[in-house]
Amino acid sequence: MEKVTFEIFRYDPDKDKKPYYQKFSVEVREPGMLLLTGLNQIKWEQDTTLSFRRSCREGVCGSDGLNINGVNMLSCITRINDLGGKHFVIQPLPGMPVIKDLVVDVEDLYTKFITVKPYLIRKSSVPDIEFYQSPEDRKKLDGLYECILCGCCSSSCPSYWFDKKYLGPSALIRAWRYLSDSRDEGADERLPVLNDKHGVWRCHTIYNCVKACPKELNPTQAITGIRKMLMDKQF
Amino acid sequence: MSVKIEKHTYDVVIVGAGGAGLNAAQVASQYVKTAVIAKVYPNRSHTISAQGGVAASLGNEEPDNWHWHMFDTVKGGDYLGDQDACEFLCRSAPEMVRELEHMGMPFNRTKEGKIAQRPFGGHTSNYGQKPVRRACYVADRTGHAMLQTLFEKSVSQGTQFYSEFYALELVTTKGAVNGVLCFDMKDGSLHMFHAKAVIMATGGSGRVFMTNANAHINTGDGIAMTLRAGFTWSDPEFFQFHPTGIYGHGNLITEAVRGEGGYLLNGNGERFMERYAPTIKDLAPRDIVSRCMTREIIEGRGAGPNKDHIKLKIDHIGAAAIMEKLPGIHELALTFTNVDCIKEPIPVIPTSHYQNGGIATNYLGNVITGGKGSYETVPGFYAAGECSASVHGANRLGTNSLLDLIVYGRTTGELAAKYAKENNIVDMDENAGKTGLELLNRLANANGKHTFSEIYNKMAVTMHQNVGVLRNGNNMEKAIKDLKEARDMMKDYRVTDRSSVYNLDLIEALEIENMLLVSRIIADAALSRKESRGSHYRDDYPDRDDANGQNHTQAFLEPDGSTRLDYRSVRTTPLTVPTFPPKARVY
Numbered sequence: 019m020e021k022v023t024f025e026i027f028r029y030d031p032d033k034d035k036k037p038y039y040q041k042f043s044v045e046v047r048e049p050g051m052l053l054l055t056g057l058n059q060i061k062w063e064q065d066t067t068l069s070f071r072r073s074c075r076e077g078v079c080g081s082d083g084l085n086i087n088g089v090n091m092l093s094c095i096t097r098i099n100d101l102g103g104k105h106f107v108i109q110p111l112p113g114m115p116v117i118k119d120l121v122v123d124v125e126d127l128y129t130k131f132i133t134v135k136p137y138l139i140r141k142s143s144v145p146d147i148e149f150y151q152s153p154e155d156r157k158k159l160d161g162l163y164e165c166i167l168c169g170c171c172s173s174s175c176p177s178y179w180f181d182k183k184y185l186g187p188s189a190l191i192r193a194w195r196y197l198s199d200s201r202d203e204g205a206d207e208r209l210p211v212l213n214d215k216h217g218v219w220r221c222h223t224i225y226n227c228v229k230a231c232p233k234e235l236n237p238t239q240a241i242t243g244i245r246k247m248l249m250d251k252q253f
Numbered sequence: 254m255s256v257k258i259e260k261h262t263y264d265v266v267i268v269g270a271g272g273a274g275l276n277a278a279q280v281a282s283q284y285v286k287t288a289v290i291a292k293v294y295p296n297r298s299h300t301i302s303a304q305g306g307v308a309a310s311l312g313n314e315e316p317d318n319w320h321w322h323m324f325d326t327v328k329g330g331d332y333l334g335d336q337d338a339c340e341f342l343c344r345s346a347p348e349m350v351r352e353l354e355h356m357g358m359p360f361n362r363t364k365e366g367k368i369a370q371r372p373f374g375g376h377t378s379n380y381g382q383k384p385v386r387r388a389c390y391v392a393d394r395t396g397h398a399m400l401q402t403l404f405e406k407s408v409s410q411g412t413q414f415y416s417e418f419y420a421l422e423l424v425t426t427k428g429a430v431n432g433v434l435c436f437d438m439k440d441g442s443l444h445m446f447h448a449k450a451v452i453m454a455t456g457g458s459g460r461v462f463m464t465n466a467n468a469h470i471n472t473g474d475g476i477a478m479t480l481r482a483g484f485t486w487s488d489p490e491f492f493q494f495h496p497t498g499i500y501g502h503g504n505l506i507t508e509a510v511r512g513e514g515g516y517l518l519n520g521n522g523e524r525f526m527e528r529y530a531p532t533i534k535d536l537a538p539r540d541i542v543s544r545c546m547t548r549e550i551i552e553g554r555g556a557g558p559n560k561d562h563i564k565l566k567i568d569h570i571g572a573a574a575i576m577e578k579l580p581g582i583h584e585l586a587l588t589f590t591n592v593d594c595i596k597e598p599i600p601v602i603p604t605s606h607y608q609n610g611g612i613a614t615n616y617l618g619n620v621i622t623g624g625k626g627s628y629e630t631v632p633g634f635y636a637a638g639e640c641s642a643s644v645h646g647a648n649r650l651g652t653n654s655l656l657d658l659i660v661y662g663r664t665t666g667e668l669a670a671k672y673a674k675e676n677n678i679v680d681m682d683e684n685a686g687k688t689g690l691e692l693l694n695r696l697a698n699a700n701g702k703h704t705f706s707e708i709y710n711k712m713a714v715t716m717h718q719n720v721g722v723l724r725n726g727n728n729m730e731k732a733i734k735d736l737k738e739a740r741d742m743m744k745d746y747r748v749t750d751r752s753s754v755y756n757l758d759l760i761e762a763l764e765i766e767n768m769l770l771v772s773r774i775i776a777d778a779a780l781s782r783k784e785s786r787g788s789h790y791r792d793d794y795p796d797r798d799d800a801n802g803q804n805h806t807q808a809f810l811e812p813d814g815s816t817r818l819d820y821r822s823v824r825t826t827p828l829t830v831p832t833f834p835p836k837a838r839v840y
Contacts, residue, residue: 030754033752069755077584118754166397
């Protein structure tokens with residue numbers, strides 16, 4: 019049976035002075051075996067002390083963003099054989115404090131998400147039935163609402179690493195999802211938060227977020243959309 | 254593990270942050286101080302995986318009304334659902350779905366801009382005549398869009414979240430529920446939440462079966478905690494197996510594939526559902542389709558070299574329709590089976606999916622003491638969503654789960670807030686938290702031999718083989734014996750990790766402890782029900798027995814650790830309309 023090596027970042031603040039890497043041999047027991055299956059294999063058969071997050075195991079809950087050989091991805095929808103090679107260095111998402119092993123502190127991600135007022139803001143009245151929204155207007159939300167808040171994008175962004183106040187691509191694509199919604203009337207409340215050197219202007223169009231997004235969304239385009247909206251409002 | 258316990262006081266505490274918990278939270282937070290405790294961040298809850306839609310008789314695409322929806326729900330549940338609850342659910346649906354839309358949920362639209370609707374299994378017009386477009390949807394990511402919307406709404410209402418807090422004990426004092434003991438998974442600290450009212454919204458326990466469509470987190474923690482606190486699990490034996498799990502994995506392929514025109518083929522290339530359900534064919538309810546698929550496989554008409562699965566064909570609706578309405582399915586089938594469903598059919602098998610039963614509740618979501626004929630409500634205690642029971646009976650219809658979340662989330666949120674405003678907090682007695690602490694200490698220091706995977710595999714395999722889609726007395730007795738052995742192994746358990754920080758070894762120990770209780774009760778209840786009804790099908794008792802069987806099983810955990818079953822009659826009188834009496838369930 020084909021075997022591969024997972025070289026995993028380990029750190030338990032209760033007992034380790036500093037992090038270290040531990041190698042595990044993983045059997046690829048079926049074609050198309052997923053990285054998460056490999057991690058579970060280690061946890062269930064070799065070392066029960068390994069900690070990582072996982073839940074839905076199908077790429078929608080966003081729990082298991084990890085850095086594999088330097089690239090952020092979700093372990094549950096990444097097939098080992100698709101990555102090429104037999105040696106995988108598995109690390110927690112970069113740019114976020116490590117709690118234990120592969121588990122990072124995501125509070126900053128959520129705090130910034132909340133900062134952009136990620137909900138429909140409505141000032142005029144609400145109809146008795148649903149809001150009418152044309153299929154064309156609804157289509158503007160495609161490529162935005164599918165975000166699963168896994169943090170793979172922000173964690174891959176040098177501006178997010180460097181500027182602790184930067185909202186980051188994850189929060190900004192959420193802001194654009196609501197700014198793009200024909201039912202929303204919250205632009206005046208949301209834009210001042212975004213029009214800041216720690217807001218959309220901190221993005222240097224490095225495109226790491228686009229490459230990292232496991233749902234193939236485009237946060238950079240969302241940031242550009244917000245910038246254009248800001249310019250249109252000013253001039 | 255520290256013995257210091259930090260205390261928090263809230264009006265309403267909600268355990269679980271899926272659709273039900275978050276809808277309860279966004280409502281209760283408008284009136285009173287509300288906290289949500291959950292073992293994952295809210296947007297990681299399993300509602301995120303719901304795909305196909307949420308049922309409401311909006312009539313946007315063709316004529317529909319809530320009474321037809323109610324009929325389908327009662328019949329779909331094989332006449333085991335409480336009909337007052339079925340009426341409440343279906344009558345409330347249009348208003349609740351519109352409320353979600355007003356919050357910003359990005360529903361697909363009709364040409365006129367209304368919420369688009371698609372057909373779904375068991376949903377019909379005119380009391381069973383033909384399939385009806387009743388499922389409101391967001392592509393095949395309806396649960397994802399709903400959970401996000403409700404999370405964001407509760408954020409805007411100022412709900413306090415305690416994420417990655419694992420609940421250990423539901424605290425009761427003098428018959429009232431008044432708190433929850435938890436520990437913070439991130440640092441191991443203990444927290445006692447003292448509350449005027451508690452809402453359980455902890456979801457299901459589908460992980461107890463080996464092939465399942467559930468997330469790692471669906472381990473029945475809420476059910477187990479409620480049983481340990483002395484309350485009732487209603488109808489545990491009715492576990493839904495979804496027909497279309499991905500072959501070899503169990504992950505869900507939504508029924509919306511069939512709603513959009515897909516159909517099932519056996520190994521001979523035959524569209525076999527036409528034989529079993531001539532009127533609505535592949536859109537028969539899930540229990541029926543799962544059984545028919547299993548029959549086809551057992552009788553040698555399965556697909557593939559081992560004739561062990563069924564094919565789900567959708568390519569004929571065309572690439573554009575697939576990419577617009579079922580993009581997530583296209584992606585899942587590619588990732589898990591290497592099948593491009595635009596070109597070829599997806600290999601599928603029935604997969605454990607949904608706990609039809611749950612904590613015994615009345616039609617408003619008040620938890621009731623249960624037992625023989627009792628509808629007495631428990632002060633300050635509510636349950637909503639998959640962990641609760643009253644509407645779905647012996648088999649839930651597709652898209653009624655997301656409806657259950659929003660209807661019972663809202664209702665329990667309102668009731669709990671009202672209760673909290675009108676009542677004083679009940680002081681905790683000196684034993685509060687003792688059971689939870691004992692459980693935690695026992696497992697955190699477990700120094701025996703067996704680990705999670707050995708016990709989990711033993712339990713989940715026997716549940717799958719012997720308490721699955723087709724059951725009989727001999728197999729279930731075998732399962733009960735295997736489960737006893739698994740529980741004996743649990744007495745000699747080992748947790749190697751001694752860390753106070755994100756100790757997943759300890760979390761899995763707590764989860765397997767809960768799953769062993771849950772699986773034991775499912776198997777006991779299944780063996781005791783000597784008839785076939787909805788998702789509970791026995792070869793040795795193939796017929797429904799309305800004289801003896803139209804009863805809710807009531808399961809209890811006794812203080813000495815034994816379990817006990819009792820029965821409570823189904824409420825057959827709706828709120829305002831005549832009863833739907835039991836009829837043969839043909840489609």
